[in-house]
Amino acid sequence: MSGTVEKYELFKSLHDGDTAFVIPNPWDAGSARILTAMGFKALATTSAGYAFSVGRRDSFAGLSRAELLENAKNIVDATDLPVSADLEDGFGASPEVCAETIRMAAGVGLVGGSIEDATGNPEDPIFDIGAAKDRVAAAAETSAGLPFLLTARAENYLWGRPDLKDTIKRLQAFSEAGADVLYAPGLPDIDAIATVCREVDKPVNVVMGLQGGSYSVDALSDAGVRRISVGGSFARAALGALKRAAQEVLEDGTFTYAADAMPDGEVSKLMSQGHLDGRA
Structure with missing residues (x-):
């Protein structure tokens, strides 16, 4: 795929179908290359997955806009698919900061991104609806x-x-306020999901692997969903595999986990084939 505009047009068209599409969430360039090769049509970053990869928890206070956009650029550069980003709260309370975050996100080649109405303050966790709408409008x-x-x-x-x-x-x-896609993570069940889809006039994203029930792509499509993400659950699945492999070695002294690992040759084929002119 050539330019950003073409990626954007493809990404937009995916939301206009009669069935839901799955947008998985890589956490780095390597996982983006693997998911691209598997045949997905678009990717989305995950702040949680990135946080885990650098040894931090997923929180507003622990992740900066600069590093999350750098990670997003690495993912954009690793794939020819459209990439959308988890832009958290827009990295600031004011509408102006949210607007600047969108400009910066587009500047690294992203063709989509999300702004949420959470404040990051446990004592007052959700922006007033007026302020939240102003942020989305900007x-x-x-x-x-x-x-x-x-x-x-x-x-x-x-x-x-x-x-x-x-x-x-x-x-x-x-x-x-002008949002193109609507998303309420953590809805409790398929009835709530279907109700949301009926009551809004834009494509709805839901996340699987987070909390609430687990439903198939077909069931979510029938409920009216048009986009399905997985948040940090793929990253957590990878960490779970690492932990199980390490436990086997530590507790049993065996290495049977390697039978389920992706072969080195297969991984190598999916990664960049570029060479450095100088390595110093």
């Missing part, structure tokens, strides 16, 4: 002039506020 005004698909996230269910009515109200407000 991001949407910026993205409107760019090859960039804006996702707006309502975070109630991740912060102990299981209020479906308010969540839908927020998503509707974000749609009015």
